[in-house]
Amino acid sequence: MNLRPSPVAPFSYVPGIDPYSGGVVALPGSEIVHVTLAEAVPWREGFDRIQAITENDGVDRTALCAIELRCPRPHSFEGFIEFNDEYRSLLNNWGLLNGDDNPIARTNVAPVDHPPEETMLHAFSYVREASENQTSSFVVAGAGDLMDQSDLQPSSIVARDLDGKDAWKMRVEQVCQEMEARMSSIGVQWSDCSVIDVYCDQDWFGQAGDTLVERIGTAVGSGLHWYIARPPIEGLTFEMDVRSVTTEKIL
Numbered sequence: 001m002n003l004r005p006s007p008v009a010p011f012s013y014v015p016g017i018d019p020y021s022g023g024v025v026a027l028p029g030s031e032i033v034h035v036t037l038a039e040a041v042p043w044r045e046g047f048d049r050i051q052a053i054t055e056n057d058g059v060d061r062t063a064l065c066a067i068e069l070r071c072p073r074p075h076s077f078e079g080f081i082e083f084n085d086e087y088r089s090l091l092n093n094w095g096l097l098n099g100d101d102n103p104i105a106r107t108n109v110a111p112v113d114h115p116p117e118e119t120m121l122h123a124f125s126y127v128r129e130a131s132e133n134q135t136s137s138f139v140v141a142g143a144g145d146l147m148d149q150s151d152l153q154p155s156s157i158v159a160r161d162l163d164g165k166d167a168w169k170m171r172v173e174q175v176c177q178e179m180e181a182r183m184s185s186i187g188v189q190w191s192d193c194s195v196i197d198v199y200c201d202q203d204w205f206g207q208a209g210d211t212l213v214e215r216i217g218t219a220v221g222s223g224l225h226w227y228i229a230r231p232p233i234e235g236l237t238f239e240m241d242v243r244s245v246t247t248e249k250i251l
Contacts, residue, residue: 003185006103008062008095011127013103014185016141017150019084020106022182023140024065024125031130032065032137033057033247036123043069046121047090053251059128062095066105066125066139066243072115074234077152083119107142107241109199109229125245134246138186142199142241143178144231145171157235168207171238176215179240190219192244199229199239 003012003025010030014022026032041049051061075083091097096104108119125139143149145158154160158174159167183189190196196219198204198212205212205226213220231239 004098004101004103006065007098009065009127011065011103013065013101013105014182015101018088018102020141021101021103022105023138023186024103024105025136025138025186025188026127026130029130030127031134031247032125032127032139032243032245033249034123034125034139034243034245035249035251037121038250040070040116040120040122043087043119043121044090046124047094049121050124050126054126057126057128059126063126063128064094064096064104064124065127066141067107067121068123069106069108069119070116070122070229071108071110071119071232072117074110074230074236075232076234077154080233081152105139105141107197107239108232109142109227109239110232111227111229112201113228125243135192135244136186136188137245138188138192139243139245140179140182140186140241142231142239143175143182144233144236144239145175146236147174149178152233154235160235165207168204168238169211172204172208172211173215175238175240176212179242183242188244190216193219193242194222194244195225195242196222197225197227197241199227199231200237201228201230202237204238
């Protein structure tokens with residue numbers, strides 16, 4: 001997972017798959033700003049909001065580096081691929097792709113309670129010039145419990161149709177390994193994270209919480225954000241993303 005530079009903005013990315021990169025990191029002298037929308041909007045309209053917010057901060061819309069979506073329900077594998085084709089087309093229209101690469105990181109999950117009627121933009125991140133010397137800011141894209149993130153088929157689901165502590169431990173360990181691989185490419189580790197997000201609608205912590213706490217070490221002191229939500233594909237049960245930013249906005 002060697003880092004590659006964005007062709008249009010001051011960040012590098014971990015190569016991923018068609019829908020998203022594995023993560024992004026600001027270049028020296030730049031920082032990543034994370035924006036949560038006070039009220040989510042349909043995802044296509046959300047790109048208009050992104051343009052308005054970035055321009056208001058004095059940067060071009062191509063400063064966009066990460067997206068967070070909320071979908072009504074988990075997609076089938078086929079439906080997930082269909083949505084991603086449309087999503088990638090919009091990114092291409094914005095001039096954000098790098099050849100066949102998609103540099104933009106993404107998390108897309110399905111809330112259990114009060115789900116939206118259509119896929120919504122929940123949050124996004126963009127890059128701007130840093131106001132002072134800062135440590136690296138980064139966003140690692142969401143990853144669910146697949147043995148191979150590029151193998152979008154049921155046979156890749158970790159501990160498929162299994163239950164119990166051993167199954168949950170396998171899921172948590174697999175997702176943690178993916179987070180660690182992406183962070184290693186960026187040159188950071190758990191202790192560098194300012195936010196650790198977990199997306200699951202079952203009692204994963206009662207089954208394998210100690211597994212996660214042991215993996216993340218002292219980073220647990222910053223707390224865990226646990227969203228009662230499902231990963232975006234049917235059959236997946238556990239997802240994570242992480243980030244480290246110094247500027248968090250709600251707009």
